[in-house]
Amino acid sequence: MSQTTSNAQPINVLERERLVHNNRSLHWITERVSGIVENRQPFLWWVLFLPSVLLSAVLGSCLFYLIVAGVGVWGNNHPVGWGWAITNFVFWIGIGHAGTLISAILFLTRQKWRTSVNRAAEAMTLFAVMCAAIFPGLHVGRVWMVYFLAPVPNANAVWQNFKSPLLWDVFAVSTYFTVSVLFWFLGLVPDLATIRDRCKPGLKKAIYGIFAMGWRGANRHWRHYEMAYLLLAALSTPLVLSVHSVVSFDFATSIVPGWHTTIFPPYFVAGAIFGGFAMVLTLMIPARKIYGLQDLITPKHIDNMAKIILLTGSIVGYAYLMELFVAWYGANKYEFDAFMLRIKDGPYVAYYYAMFGCNVIAPQLFWFKWCRQNLWVVMAVCMAVNAGMWYERFVIIVTTLARDFIPGAWDLYSPTWVEVWTFIGTFGFFLMLFLLFLRFLPVIAMSEVKGVLPQSDPHYDPHHTGKLVENSFKGALPFDATAGLPAQVATAAPAPGIAQDNQFWIRQCNPRIPLSGNGSISLPGNPFTLWIKKK
Amino acid sequence: MSTQLKRVHGYLAEFKSAKALYHAAEQVRDAGYKRWDVHSPFPIHGMDNAMGLKKSILSLFVLIGGATGTVTAFFLQYVTQVIIYPTIVQNKPANIFTLPAFFPVMFELTILFAAFSSIICCFVFNQLPRFNHPLFTSEQFKRFSDDAFFVCIEARDPMFSREETRSFLEGLGGSNIELVEDEV
Numbered sequence: 001m002s003q004t005t006s007n008a009q010p011i012n013v014l015e016r017e018r019l020v021h022n023n024r025s026l027h028w029i030t031e032r033v034s035g036i037v038e039n040r041q042p043f044l045w046w047v048l049f050l051p052s053v054l055l056s057a058v059l060g061s062c063l064f065y066l067i068v069a070g071v072g073v074w075g076n077n078h079p080v081g082w083g084w085a086i087t088n089f090v091f092w093i094g095i096g097h098a099g100t101l102i103s104a105i106l107f108l109t110r111q112k113w114r115t116s117v118n119r120a121a122e123a124m125t126l127f128a129v130m131c132a133a134i135f136p137g138l139h140v141g142r143v144w145m146v147y148f149l150a151p152v153p154n155a156n157a158v159w160q161n162f163k164s165p166l167l168w169d170v171f172a173v174s175t176y177f178t179v180s181v182l183f184w185f186l187g188l189v190p191d192l193a194t195i196r197d198r199c200k201p202g203l204k205k206a207i208y209g210i211f212a213m214g215w216r217g218a219n220r221h222w223r224h225y226e227m228a229y230l231l232l233a234a235l236s237t238p239l240v241l242s243v244h245s246v247v248s249f250d251f252a253t254s255i256v257p258g259w260h261t262t263i264f265p266p267y268f269v270a271g272a273i274f275g276g277f278a279m280v281l282t283l284m285i286p287a288r289k290i291y292g293l294q295d296l297i298t299p300k301h302i303d304n305m306a307k308i309i310l311l312t313g314s315i316v317g318y319a320y321l322m323e324l325f326v327a328w329y330g331a332n333k334y335e336f337d338a339f340m341l342r343i344k345d346g347p348y349v350a351y352y353y354a355m356f357g358c359n360v361i362a363p364q365l366f367w368f369k370w371c372r373q374n375l376w377v378v379m380a381v382c383m384a385v386n387a388g389m390w391y392e393r394f395v396i397i398v399t400t401l402a403r404d405f406i407p408g409a410w411d412l413y414s415p416t417w418v419e420v421w422t423f424i425g426t427f428g429f430f431l432m433l434f435l436l437f438l439r440f441l442p443v444i445a446m447s448e449v450k451g452v453l454p455q456s457d458p459h460y461d462p463h464h465t466g467k468l469v470e471n472s473f474k475g476a477l478p479f480d481a482t483a484g485l486p487a488q489v490a491t492a493a494p495a496p497g498i499a500q501d502n503q504f505w506i507r508q509c510n511p512r513i514p515l516s517g518n519g520s521i522s523l524p525g526n527p528f529t530l531w532i533k534k535k
Numbered sequence: 536m537s538t539q540l541k542r543v544h545g546y547l548a549e550f551k552s553a554k555a556l557y558h559a560a561e562q563v564r565d566a567g568y569k570r571w572d573v574h575s576p577f578p579i580h581g582m583d584n585a586m587g588l589k590k591s592i593l594s595l596f597v598l599i600g601g602a603t604g605t606v607t608a609f610f611l612q613y614v615t616q617v618i619i620y621p622t623i624v625q626n627k628p629a630n631i632f633t634l635p636a637f638f639p640v641m642f643e644l645t646i647l648f649a650a651f652s653s654i655i656c657c658f659v660f661n662q663l664p665r666f667n668h669p670l671f672t673s674e675q676f677k678r679f680s681d682d683a684f685f686v687c688i689e690a691r692d693p694m695f696s697r698e699e700t701r702s703f704l705e706g707l708g709g710s711n712i713e714l715v716e717d718e719v
Contacts, residue, residue, distance in 0.1 A: 026681065027682040159616070159620040160615070162640060163622070163627055165639075167640070168643075171644070175643040178647060178650070179647065179650040185654075193680045197679075209666060213664040216574060217680060219574070220572050220588065225578070227591035227594060228657035235646050235649050236650075238642075238646070239643075246639055448577065455552060457580065458553050458558075458581055459554070
């Protein structure tokens with residue numbers, strides 16, 4: 001039982017995948033990321049930038065026309081007072097949530113892979129919230145009176161109704177935007193210092209220098225900085241959950257059938273994260289290719305995000321089905337009819353199935369590793385999700401409002417050309433801001449990525465890295481006389497299949513294997529994992 | 536060239552890795568220096584211990600900021616909704632029992648005020664922004680934001696000496712040792 005076995009199988013040595021591929025140095029990261037800001041932009045940047053500026057101009061013209069002519073140029077009517085405007089608002093505000101999830105929640109849960117994607121995702125958050133704010137801001141009608149949303153003393157001596165979810169929404173969204181800006185800026189400071197230190201003296205250096213706040217990378221500064229960053233992450237985490245919950249209160253606190261449900265807050269938050277991750281991937285997969293960032297944003301990052309899309313997409317699918325179940329089980333006639341109109345008899349049934357297909361069926365492809373690693377499949381699914389999340393908001397808002405309690409009040413809704421071009425224009429505006437961000441700011445959080453490299457650990461030793469040996473041998477493994485030690489740290493003789501001239505430590509074995517009396521261990525025949533370390 | 540008076544800021548020494556900087560910091564701490572710092576492109580895990588620094592007190596100020604936000608939001612809503620402009624909507628009360636309806640805004644302002652305190656305190660405690668620091672006169676110091684690791688022992692440290700501090704830094708394995716001077 002303690003003999004060296006002859007039926008040993010070859011050992012597959014696996015290493016945990018590195019976050020940054022090809023053993024890149026600190027300097028390489030600086031060069032590659034700062035280079036994007038310092039060098040000329042690729043041709044494709046201009047190909048995307050010019051149309052996006054044009055579309056932003058279209059957006060501006062549509063808004064100008066709306067302000068001059070009045071909200072009647074949109075297709076809103078009675079009973080569908082919310083139409084595309086609020087659909088687009090909820091769509092864009094949801095997109096933003098992935099940025100805060102990556103920057104805050106993944107920070108608190110110590111997911112180090114976030115460092116490569118958090119900067120771009122946070123930028124995306126800000127731009128998405130800016131696009132979102134356009135719609136309710138103009139939907140109020142007389143946009144020059146929009147300051148009535150803020151609790152400031154006014155000539156009418158009128159105050160807002162703080163019991164209304166619509167006012168909560170004003171506070172939630174504006175807080176969300178402000179805190180996201182602060183968080184983003186704090187993260188940018190060390191990287192702006194990097195660009196400042198690489199510039200020649202001049203206007204550019206002065207501008208980057210002012211925003212870098214005179215950062216000197218001192219540890220007495222990092223100490224407060226890291227605490228501030230941690231606290232902002234801890235504050236943003238409940239904030240991001242609250243924002244879409246409050247958005248869902250706009251619907252859930254009303255008594256309209258189809259809206260008046262308690263499932264809305266978690267369902268909206270999961271959907272927002274789901275749609276946001278799809279947008280992050282939509283932007284980052286082309287960007288990593290165009291700017292040669294494949295060593296920083298690796299297939300592992302895309303794999304992780306695809307898994308989050310799968311998870312949140314399945315939560316959303318569960319919510320869709322649970323809504324239907326409760327509509328039936330709750331025995332409320334109007335609620336049940338509202339859902340039957342969505343799925344069977346109503347005028348917008350096609351939207352429901354488009355939503356279901358894009359949001360629930362399409363992400364199921366991500367169960368398969370091949371699909372998560374094929375960028376074309378990932379992009380296709382993300383595009384489906386982007387569209388599907390818009391359909392979801394349309395289904396929630398328009399199908400519900402178009403068919404409420406009394407058939408006499410029913411009416412259909414369709415957007416006008418102004419609404420369509422306003423919405424298309426926001427995509428141009430969003431893309432324009434994102435391209436400008438790529439042009440002027442470091443797209444990857446350099447200081448954070450440097451901090452997760454193996455050589456950044458003060459206890460790093462290049463000669464003592466553990467290696468994972470998986471399901472490697474059957475039978476017994478002879479030992480030095482170290483019977484007193486637990487199996488995790490016992491000194492092992494050269495194991496069969498491992499080069500004979502090296503000594504190894506067994507660091508960890510899973511499941512635990514008991515030592516026998518003469519100091520040998522019998523490795524089980526069933527699957528096990530063994531961590532060994534070179535002596 | 537005019538004779539320009541210069542003030543010695545301190546010694547700057549470069550170390551080749553985060554690990555070397557960490558061990559150098561431990562020795563500077565044990566040698567008893569007080570006015571010194573390390574400069575690195577990223578925060579190094581455990582460096583606060585290696586330098587003998589305590590936990591940042593920033594969190595206390597953020598707590599105070601957050602509590603200020605909660606109280607502000609409560610009074611903003613209570614005063615406007617209950618005292619000066621009671622709005623009766625859908626037969627909901629306009630008194631202290633309206634409190635649950637005030638929670639969302641109280642929560643949001645708590646977060647907002649706490650976030651502002653956190654970022655403001657971070658810069659105030661670090662005495663930033665400061666654009667004219669003597670270290671910026673050093674050409675090699677620019678690499679701190681790229682891939683270089685520095686220890687800087689300042690001249691105002693009581694133990695500072697032109698010769699001994701230099702040889703001390705050399706003994707720690709520092710390279711490119713530079714006396715950083717600032718124009719007065």
